[in-house]
Amino acid sequence: MGAAYLVIYVADYEQAALLPLPGAGVPGRQALSMEGTLGGLAYRRVDTVRAARAEPLAPLWIPVLDGVERLGVAEVGFTAPPSEELLADISALLALTAELIVVNGAYSDFFARVRRRKLLSLAAEIQWDLLPPLAYGADRIVITGGLEPAYDIGGDTFDYAVNGDVADLMVLDAVGHGLPAAVLASVAVGAYRHARRNLLDLPDMCHEINEALAQQFGNSQFATGVLARLDLETGRLRWINAGHPPPLILRGSSLVRPPACSPARPLGLQETKAVCCDLRLEPGDRLLLYTDGITEARSPDGQYFGEARLIDFVTTAATHGDPAPETVRRLMRRVLAHQADRLQDDASLVMLEWRAGTEAQLLA
Missing domain, CATH: 3.30.450.40 (GAF domain)
Incomplete structure (x- = not known):
């Protein structure tokens, strides 16, 4: 050549x-x-x-x-x-x-x-091997995820799958740190994939994860998380919040609060089957699922990163035309910098864009 x-x-x-x-x-x-x-x-x-x-x-x-x-x-x-x-x-x-x-x-x-520029912890090695690709794009959807601290991540993880007209997502925060949290997260992700591949609906998927954690770890260990399912044709979004920060929906530069919907107990502690929340996205909407390590990252002078900074960062990036994968990469670097590169808790985030109009740019 x-x-x-x-x-x-x-x-x-x-x-x-x-x-x-x-x-x-x-x-x-x-x-x-x-x-x-x-x-x-x-x-x-x-x-x-x-x-x-x-x-x-x-x-x-x-x-x-x-x-x-x-x-x-x-x-x-x-x-x-x-x-x-x-x-x-x-x-x-x-x-x-x-x-x-x-x-x-x-x-x-x-x-x-x-x-690797430095050694991964054993927990991080396990978590990275569990992850799907950090970015996925098709003609109606873009999904991007990020994890920090990348070399020492423990209990945070995420997973997704796109099958025909259905996109499934999960963000998970296992209690604890290090290897015990990674083992707990591994069981949860395995149960999630098992239930998803058996074509179970969201409440039944949540129940399968809950039972797997309860049977393996008792009531001393648990995980918070959000399970979501999006119909790519209609934009109908259903989700279950298991003791986790609620999803954020960004429409242009505005935050759209989901309708009131009671969260379920954390996974591993549920006594009854969880109930789905439901709304319909509009074309161009961005759905953010994240763990509290994002919003609760604290600067040396005690300031939380917070929801407002998270929303402002993502909307500004969209205004500047930044694609989703670069937005998430820069966001995770910003969260690290806010806490002087020493996160006290794992931080993870998944961003889904539905019919945003920028898919062709990524797929070109």
Whole structure:
């Protein structure tokens, strides 16, 4: 293809740095920050970035995507400016490369080792292996999630699945910290997937999770969470709040409060089957499911991050045209910075956009 060299970088678990993949004949490179570098700019914008200098071998920086999930970027050096046709071929090659990374990562530790800038705790190792892709996009929906502290996450997790015209989501906060919380979350996610794949409705799914936790851990351990189901055709949203912060719905720059709906007890402590809450989304709405580690992140001077900051950040990002995956990445960095990079509690968030009109931008 006329390229003099090519280097693949993968994002670390925090999505704060890009780490080069080594290989025979690959030029030696250092890690790149997401901020203040051309590689980071290509990752953040999900767009090809050209180096400003005109000398030979000035590189192009091209995102490496698996679907809409950003795996990293490629640095490609050419001896002459590439044509648009050649750029399209390079992008196709990188799409295949992304598939190889994902497929090989399922049975090799190579990419998982490269991605870590520091040791993961055992609890974090378990949680990352439980997660679905951090970003998913189709013609009517975009789902994006984030977790912090990425290298030491314990009891927070999320899961989702899109089957035909139905999207299912869950955000979970297991009581405690570290390995015990990760084990509790693992059982909850396993029970959730088991019930979901058996085509159970939301109250029955919630009941299955509750019973699994109660039988395995007794009444001393539990998890709060939100289970939600969205009909992609009609926008009908049903959810169950199990002792958790309620969902937030953003419509343009406004917050839409869900109708009054009593929460159920936490998962593992329920004595009766939970009742669903119900409303209808409008095209363009963004649904936020989050754990209290987001809003209760406290700055060194004692200020909570709070719901208002969360809403303001997401609506401002939408006004500026930031895609959902970059919005969530930046939000998690902002929450960390608010607490001086030392979270006292796990923090996780899932954002769902329904018929927002920006899906084609991600899918291009």
